[in-house]
Amino acid sequence: MHRFMRWGLFNRNICSPVLGYGGRSPSGRWPRPTEHGRRKLSLARAGSKARSPPGPASDGCCPAIIRLIGADLLMAVRFLQTDNLATWHTALDSEIRAVQAASSRAKKSGPSLDDLHGQVHGSLAKRIRTEPSPSFSVDDLGLVMKWKLSMGKFRPRLFSLVTSNTDQLVQKATHDGLAAVTPVSTLDSVVRAIQALSVLSGVGVATASAILSIYDPSVPFMSDEALAEVGPAGKLAYTLPAYKRLYETLKSKAAELNKLEGKSLWTPGACERAIRFGTIALRLGALDKDAFESAATNDVKPSEDDRGKPEQPVEGNDAAKASSRGKRKRQNADDLTDNALLRRSARTKRKS
Structure with missing residues (x-):
């Protein structure tokens, strides 16, 4: 951690100047990169030396930081x-x-x-x-x-x-x-x-x-x-x-x-x-x-995880998902209607 702090990758609030994260949210989840962080990533991919707009981090990306974030950049x-x-x-x-x-x-x-x-x-x-x-x-x-x-x-x-x-x-x-x-x-x-x-x-x-x-x-x-x-x-x-x-x-x-x-x-x-x-x-x-x-x-080979798996029709999957969503919506509407009728019947009994 001290090495990361010395390089400027993390600060005391565990935030990354390259990605532009502002620390964890109260729920414990990492927020999405800010606009400043997205520009940092685009500069890292392009290898540009253009200066970034003022933000929570210093300008430029250290090569060691880029490697720590991901060499695939x-x-x-x-x-x-x-x-x-x-x-x-x-x-x-x-x-x-x-x-x-x-x-x-x-x-x-x-x-x-x-x-x-x-x-x-x-x-x-x-x-x-x-x-x-x-x-x-x-x-x-x-x-x-x-x-x-x-x-x-x-x-x-x-x-x-x-x-x-x-x-x-x-x-x-x-x-x-x-x-x-x-x-x-x-x-x-x-x-x-x-x-x-x-x-x-x-x-x-x-x-x-x-x-x-x-x-x-x-x-x-x-x-x-x-x-x-x-x-x-x-x-x-x-x-x-x-x-x-x-x-x-x-x-x-x-x-x-x-x-x-x-x-x-x-x-x-x-x-x-x-x-x-x-x-x-x-x-x-x-x-x-x-x-x-x-x-x-145009000539990318399938990964090892995708080899041997039968291809699923996309349209059929989308239609099945849409049908399932429609059934759930109708079921929820029917449940709401039944609950409303039960409450009305209960109120009628109490008045009588």
Whole structure:
């Protein structure tokens, strides 16, 4: 609770500045969001930095608060529920537009996200993939951390921790980690690589997956967008079990898409990049949201709860409900009439 109060998510009256709740009512129920809260939610979905009108909360939404409220606010399309190949290809091809849109909205201090993305996935990736005995230096690891922090939530402490490692330790750990996914990456080899990279200070599961994805594009990066798509709503767990679940889910989805394609084009890493860049591009307006969502929703698979259930005719249900309501109204009217007759009969007896 104290952590929530420090972030401004809750105050003493247990009210949320993002949702605009004014506390519980005397009946104990939460009221509906106010107009201020609805505007906050719309700004969070759109990723806009426009200032909100004066209200009970401070302007702007902290990324941590948005994650606590629900990670599905970051999502515009549920990618895993569609098999539309055009949707997936459009999302995967939106990488440049998503990075440029995010770079234009970021703060101008230091290297831009566009430059960092080009260095990490351009010159650095090319050099690492062509080396006979690949490994990262401290400077390379610092560059990867800058890129990762610019893509997600900024944690300045991580950069200082990463750069505090010795160059010899970084080279040995990264060499062992990259060797584990050579020549073919599987879930077991990726887990061993993450464990080898985790000996470095400031390197967790997400950063280790970023390092591996630069060397091997088939390895998925543990991005917030992919976690929000796969994991439970409102919970982003940067743990090894969560990454295993992410890897298996993306691997299964890649197999489905490859079956539709008729050839092996999709990997877990490609599916993750499509989810990440497609979500960012939609959130920042780099893609046509209406056209994209209409294409995705035209081929949405039924959920597991809806599978195997017979479809009920809507008109029949509505007619049955209307008939039931009509019967209750007539019964109530008859009861009122009978009660009125009984009271009149009682009054007549008393007068007589």
